[in-house]
Amino acid sequence: MNNAARTNAELYEACGFFIDGQWDFPGAARRLPVIDPATEDAIGEIPLARPEDLDAAVRSASSAFDTWRHSHAWERAAILKATARSLRDRAPHHARLFSMEQGKPTVEAERELGMxxxxxxxxxxxxxxxxxxxxxxxxxxxxxxIEHQPVGVVAAFTPWNFPALQIAAKVAYALAAGCTVVLKASEEAPGIAMLILQALKDSGLPAGAVNLVFGEPAEVSERWLASPLVSALSFTGSTRVGRLLAPMAAASLKRMTLELGGHAPVIIQRDFSPKEAAALAGAVKFRNAGQACVSPSRFFVHESIADDFAGEMVAFAKGLKLGAGTDASTTMGPLVNRSRVDAAAALVKDALDRGATLQCGGSQPADRNKGFFFEPTVLSNVPLDSRIMIEEPFAPIAPIVSFGDDDDVIGMANGVEYGLGGYVLCNDEALAARTARGLDVGMVGINNLALAGADTPFGGVKSSGLGREGGPGALEEFLQTKMVKRTVKA
Structure with a gap:
């Protein structure tokens, strides 16, 4: 594959599936168009895997595991480091192709490639x-x-919202542990998966160590998770889908890591500047148009500053420029598809019907008749029984609820099934620490809304999943422990 490919269509046609170290676009495969969310135009086609393609990928990974598991750790490390250098060197080119299929501004795409x-x-x-x-x-x-050994072939499923980051968070650690991988990447953002696989190949990864396909999610998961050659599941996506996959993996006692939905509360205390809070929260809330599992998505603001914070959030939202991600002046791109636009509109309507106040936004921009755009939206006085306060929104909507009691707000924040991330903006260190301890989440940011990083464990509790990605224990998800007890002859 030529990494200087100028268009997404050229990239897709040159690649397709990556099985046993080779690219293949099988002529008999069904094809799926890839849509630019900023224009609604098709920018190319990708193949959808047939049963024989899925089986070939698993056989290749299983065969490669016999060798890769015995490779030296320093050898594996050298390949992974070379892949990182390749991604950094090619990030400006990759980011544009990435943005055209996923929608986020190229500056965000390039930052994600760095992550x-x-x-x-x-x-x-x-x-x-x-x-x-x-x-x-x-x-x-x-x-x-006591020694640690790789579990075997890992079936990895990655989403469209952070496709580069999520592939890395699964593939890199599985490979480091000595596992091999069959990867079903997102059909909405296939190009970045192809580019990462090419970077691995260029860096010396042996054939079969990672295999890539696209396909109907149910068909792929059912076939791979039923295979005795697959030993583990690593999935990032919705809680609904995670609940469907978990029993499939459990039926044959496969290891599983599930990074599922989130609905992160932000508790903003009376002693925190509303302007500073809006600047911190707004930058993360509207990143990737709100399509992030760890996005701040429920704002609990002390009643003494709630109105001021709402005004600052409105100013921040109105200062964003909507447009195609490839436009350098864009600060918020489109949603990924039409269903996300419809879902966002339904959440706003439900909140307003229940008595919330629309501060800004709330619909598709009037000046855009093409593209999956939705205005940055701020709602205040939002009832707790509104859908936006219960369901994971995945949209650029900031619902604000005021509170007066420091203990009551923790109960409100914990009143959903999710427990991925949470945030506390508070200058009183004792109060901030007490609030953080009370939140039923896997990660908390105090005066800091950047939770994701390679050096920190990422994951949640309750319906937000099982296991962790990244951090000092990242390889544990892909290892099994063996005890060897030996009698030494005198």
Whole structure:
């Protein structure tokens, strides 16, 4: 594949599936158009996997596992580091292709590619730090060694909202642990998956260590999770789909990591500047048009500053420029497809019907008759029984609720099934710490809304999933523990 491909269509036609180290666009495969969300135009087609393609990918990964599992940690690390360098070097070119299929501004796409590279680098270092233990054993003359071994073939499923980051967060750590991978990447953002796989190939990854397909999600998951050659599931997506996949994996006792939905509360205390709060929260709320599982999505603001904060959030929202992600002046791109626009409109209507106040936005922009755009929206006085306060929104909507009691607000924040991330904006360190301890989430940011990073564990509790990605224990999800007890002859 030529990485200087000038269009998405050229990229898709040159690639397709990546199985056993080779690109293939099978002529008999069904095809799916890839839509530019800013224009609604088709920018190319990708193949959808047939049963024989899915089986070939698994066989290739299983065969490669016999060799890759015994590769030296430093060898694996060198390939992962080379992949990170490739992604950084090619980021400006990749970001434009990425933006055309997913919609986010190229500056956000390039930043995401940098974060993906961080994961490859962190995974490389973790591979070389993977150590066992020697345990004093009884009786005398015995030695017990505890070692870690890769679980096997990992079936990885990644979403469209952060396609580069999520591929890296699964593939890099599985490879570092000595596992091989069959990857079903997003059909909405296929090009970036192809580019990452090419970077791995260029960096010396052996054939079969990672295999890429696209396809009907149910068909792929049912076939792969029923395969005895697949040992683990790593999935990022909605809680609804995660609940469907978990029993499939559990039926054959496969390991599973599920990074599912979120509905992050932001608790803003009386001592925090409304202007500063809006600047911090607005930048993260409207990033990727609100399509992020860890996006701040419920704003609980102390009653003494609630009106001021709403005004500052409106000013921030109105200062955003909507447009195609490839336009350098764009600060918020479109939603990924028409269904997301319809879902956002329905959430706003429900909140208004229940008595919320529309501060700004709330609909598709009047000046755009094409593209999946939705105005940055601020709602205030939002009832807690509104859908926007219960369901994961995945939209550029900021609902505001005022509170007076510091204990009551923790109960309101915990009053949903999700428990991925949460945020506290508060200058009183004791109150901030107490609030953070009370939140039923896997991650908390205090005066900081940047939770995702290669060096920190990412994941949640309750209906937000199982396991963690990234951080010092990232390889644990792909390892099994073996104990070897040996008697030493005198």
């Amino acid at each position: 993906a590279a961080d994961h490859f680098e962190w995974a490389a270092e973790e591979a070389t730090r993977l150590v066992g233990q020697i345990v004093p054993a009884r009786p005398a003359g015995t030695v017990t060694v």
